[in-house]
Amino acid sequence: MVSTNTDSAVSIEPIDGKKGRARFVDLGRAFSKRVENSVPQLRSEQLELVNPEKNPFFGHARAQLFIAIRNGREVGRISAHIDELALEMPPEQGFGPGTGLFGYFDAEDQDTARSLLDAAQNWLREQGMDRCVGPISMSIWEEPGLLVKGQDHAPVIMMGHHPAHYQDWIEGAGYGRIKTLFTYDLDIQKQFPPIVQRIVKSGARNERITVRSVRKKDWDNEAAKILSILNDAWSDNWGFVPLTPEEIAHTGVKLKPVIHEELNMIAELDGKPVAFMLTFPDVNYALAKSGGKLFPTGWWHLLKWARNPLNCDMRVPLMGVLKEHQNSRLASQLAFMMISQIRDKAAATYQSNRGEIGWILEDNQGMVAIADTINSKINREYAIYERQLR
Known part of the structure; x- marks a missing residue:
């Protein structure tokens, strides 16, 4: 009220x-x-x-x-x-x-x-x-x-x-x-359109491309690779502020508990990391049960969820492709290959029904096109405002 x-x-x-x-x-x-x-x-x-x-x-x-x-x-x-x-x-x-x-x-x-x-x-x-x-x-x-x-x-x-x-x-x-800023809702149980499946198959035939899951045992190095790509890939975006080395290290530590290897991808070209996609199971399901508190019983709900987050929604908060490859056929191949693998794992392993992609800038034509191509729909809208002070 x-x-x-x-x-x-x-x-x-x-x-x-x-x-x-x-x-x-x-x-x-x-x-x-x-x-x-x-x-x-x-x-x-x-x-x-x-x-x-x-x-x-x-x-x-x-x-x-x-x-x-x-x-x-x-x-x-x-x-x-x-x-x-x-x-x-x-x-x-x-x-x-x-x-x-x-x-x-x-x-x-x-x-x-x-x-x-x-x-x-x-x-x-x-x-x-x-x-x-x-x-x-x-x-x-x-x-x-x-x-x-x-x-x-x-x-x-x-x-x-x-x-x-x-x-x-x-x-x-x-x-x-x-x-x-938009977020997009995606039905994970539905197969992607034929055009996406063709792009994924084409990329899979390219021997220079490897799309792999992150290695949680080597998470510090993996996180550093991902966030280094992020700093480069997003550097021309509206609102970009570079992550410092201290923030990169801190972010890696904070993200580790929600990382499930098969839901997070690094794409390599000739063995060099050039793109990534992060996907997190929705911990809000467990937080709603815990009331946002670890004690007296909140830790149990969070631990149970973390071990096996079945039937929960997924969120893709970040993805990026190095600038040298953006606006190219390769960039779309890498994006769709990572999305496809993650979708398959979320649907089969975790029985997830929906995912959420975002935030995406309204004028980020590349990401908007990807979201549209996989038949996702805008489900949230965030506004950023300004006012002159003098």
């Missing part, structure tokens, strides 16, 4: 320190419970994301957290943050000099929303920024965008989920949409 109680003024409190971060995270969790179809995430993971001592994002970023208070009650939250690497990117790629960010946006009513956005904007101005982009919580690699379509079904692993009225409140505060 959306509160309309605006009888007294909202005060905005800057938050820092361990206790402050816990308040910030717990307030977000309270808001999440009110949103239909939301799934509670692990509190420990959420705390780590806003902890400068544990999240390597803060090696090149600084942030200020805010909580809104009315009549002694916490009624909203927001983060304002600056990514130094984003400031170095070309403006035509979405960020660039003078661009600050906001994220972790929750509010009980429109007046609170406006006050929170004002606080974030004022902090960014004080830091010398002249433009505000968001919501991005906090790194572009974590949860970019506001869910504006798809509230009618539960999110899958690592996907944001927001109430529909946030869109009106952000746009009502003077923000204009600058980019749309």
